[in-house]
Amino acid sequence: MxxxxxxxxxxxxxxxxxxxxxxxxxxxxxxxxxxxxxxxxxxxxxxxxxxxxxxxxxxxxxxxxxxxxxxxxxxxxxxxxxxxxxxxxxxxxxxxxxxPCRMVLATQKGDVAPSEHQRRLGMMKIATKYKRIAEQYFAEQGRQVELVEVKGSIELAPLVGLADGIVDLVATGRTLAENNLEVKEEILGSxxxxxxxxxxxxxxxxxxxxxxxxxxxxxxxxxxxx
CATH class of the missing domain: 3.40.190.10 (Periplasmic binding protein-like II)
Structure with a gap:
């Protein structure tokens, strides 16, 4: 063979x-x-x-x-x-x-909506391993963000202050919930x-x-x- x-x-x-x-x-x-x-x-x-x-x-x-x-x-x-x-x-x-799964923008539970964060605190810092998708999404929205490329354990980024939120792929959302994160925006389905x-x-x-x-x-x- x-x-x-x-x-x-x-x-x-x-x-x-x-x-x-x-x-x-x-x-x-x-x-x-x-x-x-x-x-x-x-x-x-x-x-x-x-x-x-x-x-x-x-x-x-x-x-x-x-x-x-x-x-x-x-x-x-x-x-x-x-x-x-x-x-x-x-x-x-x-x-x-x-x-089936979803690409989402997630932040810590209780955080303000991303649009409100940007209005109050300025540019958001977003951790992701999907840089191209994230760049296109925020560009289409007319929103400026700073992207931080992370390869693994992406849920950790907001918890330790590396980023304000994450763009990641989720199926059930269980991992997000177990790390005190919640979906704020859905970007696409896959x-x-x-x-x-x-x-x-x-x-x-x-x-x-x-x-x-x-x-x-x-x-x-x-x-x-x-």
């Missing part, structure tokens, strides 16, 4: 996100006939035989890099990742509806998306379109979908 990774014209290579989204991705692939048994095991391998596809697991934030460069033909990652890495051109084919490399889509369009159609149908047939 490993020899196929760099073999032109072999099986389609799919970049699959590790972490919270992985189980939902594998369940969805199962429903369209992709073999996921190997990928569900406890192997330390990053590459798995998916039958008609080769599955390559990686951090969600790496998916656009691999797909845009052609190291993977297709991939699945969140809309938030695609927006943050909009300089990495890929074709977005299907909204899979999995892993779900998992199927994306394709532009060259792969052009030269292997029939295969990619077939996969996209099957996934689209599986999503449409899912419980709760009309």
């Amino acid at each position: 490993f020899e196929e990774l760099r073999k032109p014209g072999g099986k389609l290579k799919m970049a699959v996100p590790r972490g919270a989204l992985l189980e939902e991705v594998l369940d969805l692939l199962d429903r369209v006939g992709i073999e996921t048994t190997e990928a569900r095991g406890d192997s330390r391998s990053l590459v798995f035989d998916g039958g008609e596809l080769i599955l390559i697991t990686m951090r969600p934030s790496d998916v656009p890099t691999y797909v845009s460069a052609g190291a993977a033909d297709v991939g699945i990652t969140g809309k938030d990742v695609l927006l943050e890495q909009s300089d990495r051109p890929v074709y977005e084919l299907v909204d899979l509806g999995i892993g 779900t998992g998306r199927l994306v394709a490399n532009r060259v792969s889509y052009r030269i292997r369009r029939e295969e990619v379109d077939d996969l996209a159609a099957r996934l689209r149908a599986a999503v449409s047939d899912a419980p709760g979908e009309s």
Whole structure:
């Protein structure tokens, strides 16, 4: 299988996100006939035989890099990742509806609204790992903020005075609540998306379109979908 990774014209290579989204991705692939048994095991391998596809697991934030460069033909990652890495051109084919979450502006409980903070105290300092999305959001609002780039434990920033608030991705909001934070503004919603490399889509369009159609149908047939 490993020899196929760099073999032109072999099986389609799919970049699959590790972490919270992985189980939902594998369940969805199962429903369209992709073999996921190997990928569900406890192997330390990053590459798995998916039958008609080769599955390559990686951090969600790496998916656009691999797909845009052609190291993977297709991939699945969140809309938030695609927006943050909009300089990495890929074709977005299907909204899979999995892993729903929200990008929000949050501050400590009891703090004044961000607009009131700016009026009273001046420019807000915002910690985030989504600098591009945050910059665009505040620019569209005509609001000046100072962005502090933080890679991990972002909820800590307002608690220790590093920032007045955070822009981050939340699913249930539980982590915010446990750290005395609350959502003040919702910036955007995000779900998992199927994306394709532009060259792969052009030269292997029939295969990619077939996969996209099957996934689209599986999503449409899912419980709760009309």
